[in-house]
Amino acid sequence: MIELAESTPAQGPKIVVIGGGSGQPVILKGLKSYQADLTAIITVADDGGSSGTLRDYLNIIPPGDIRNVIAVLADVSSDLIDLFQYRFKKEDEMLAGHALGNLIIAAIAEKKQDIYGGVQQLCQLMQVDGHVYPVAKEPLVLHARFKDGSELSGEAEITAAHNAIDRIWVTPQADSANQVAQAPTAVVDAILAADEIVLGPGSLYTSILPNLVVPNVAAAMKMTRAKVTYIANIMTQKGETDGYSEADHVRVINEHLGAQVVDAVLMNTGVVPEDYIDWHRWNEVSHQVRFDPDQVRKEGAVPILGDFLALRENGAFHDGDLVAKLIMQIAGTPADDAGGE
Template identity: 55%
Template sequence: MTKIEKFHRPKVVVIGGGTGLPVILKGLRNKNVDITAVVTVADDGGSSGVLRNYINVVPPGDIRNVLVSMSDMPELTLDIFQYRFDSSDSFFAGHAIGNLIIAALAEMKSGVFEAVQELSKMMKVKGHVYPAANEPLVLNAEFFDGTVISGESEITSAHSKIKRVWVTPSNAEDGHQASAVAEVIEAIMDADQIVIGPGSLFTSILPNLMINNVGQAVCETQAEVIYICNIMTQLGETDAMTDADHVRILNQHLGRDFVNTILVNTKEVPEDYMDYHKWNELSKQVVHDFNGLREQNVRVISNDFLRLEDNGAFHDSKMVVSELMNRLHAASGILK
């Protein structure tokens, strides 16, 4: 790995989706780093799914949350952007205002990538927010029983063991493959650090890496690739999987051992604290397999990364970001 030159502002690319990505971005945004968030576009549930079905727009929900996490706009303005209608109107019910704005701008700018760049300026975003692709993608999964299902929400609700996933354009009649725009690939290749996760392994993280040129760039970049392992297993996705299994799945999907470092939480989640009814997608705490990680030549950083909140288990943004900065410091010898 190349050393980060003196006075160089480190470039950190964070790849993922779901609720985990904004947590890390909030912690990074006040550090002296150049942040790029690469956000999944394969979601088909909730408000995002409805908008996608109406106007075939890239699902905006994950993008909306990332924009808010990196924005310098006043809190009230961000609250309005995040506001979700609770009226009984057959169209507006359940939609977040920000989703509607992103969908409108995507139509105005003839694509979500340019729309997000325009919105980033309006929202005073610190860094860059790049949709993983400029078109909506369909997530496909093959299960160990041979069943094949398409659609992120359908895959999640199947509650069956996933063998592999891949993505296809939602309008693939012309036979073209999913690909990321040049800016995404350039960011990955120029990065000093690539952060993957935390997030749902098969439905938030791998959809990005299964875009051919994204996966290739992550394998070829000189940056350190760091995987933030989930604290809890996810029902129907990663049941009974260890942290080494997570890395093994990632490596198998890209055909090589590309994960350099993993962050794993070692603090035990109190069994009587978790509300499994409220967080019904969670199952049990991820089991550690340090020998399995070493066999894959992965550097292990273990610490108390646990944040208990609202009867759920989450990553402590401050602790995670501190370790990410330590890795940049180790690469440069000069960063604080």
């Protein structure tokens, strides 16, 4: 049984947040204000934008999601963080669209000839409060099989297809010496040692699952005694998850891992006002995710309900502070106290 505790252990729980995209930093920012041992595990299958360009030219893991997590967890001046996050203007020719932090990550990776070690060194320089681990030491290729039987490779192309996905998997790039995707030992160790593992929020098929389907990550997720909390998305993703409920998201995660791994689901009860969303700006979202706590229970998870909605910039987001508070309360319950309400 999962119950919300009033306090957490004095030394702070070990919390691992797995994902990518814009949702992961929101949750980490909220968690940063608590006493906790934080680890972020980040997808390396992104191949669009500045990250995709640097990935192609320099054959490194995409730096964008890593940059955003480092910026949130860094304990340096706001001026330095603003500089780290600065994105060159579109008229800046070859630098157009690149964030300075992406270039710094690329430079430190080249200098050390090791992207994983470079990220760890940069975390030290930025005085990161926690651990930042790319899920692999090399860029991975995301593959999708759609429900119509067709297949595509590449995160950007899969997202742009707006097609209903049946299954995804990842592989190393064609020029890799490895035949199977593999996470570093530190990633597996963090999952096995965690008190709580948080999935999301983020795109189900392109931010969360690309981490979980790495074979040794999948194995660790099935072995860990950590409580696994899924932060249900507020909006569906156009084409990919149209009509999905929170339970459908949980079912897909469990099916990809081959076991019921999700213990609790944070489910938003707030309603997005009609005509609030700027559909041109947020062109990947479709409709509000269907609310169905009974089906979540049937997937073996405890529904935890609350109004987690934060409306800003004509978009629907999670209230990171409120979600972080609940994550900490879940982490404070005994590890073997799961399975019901």
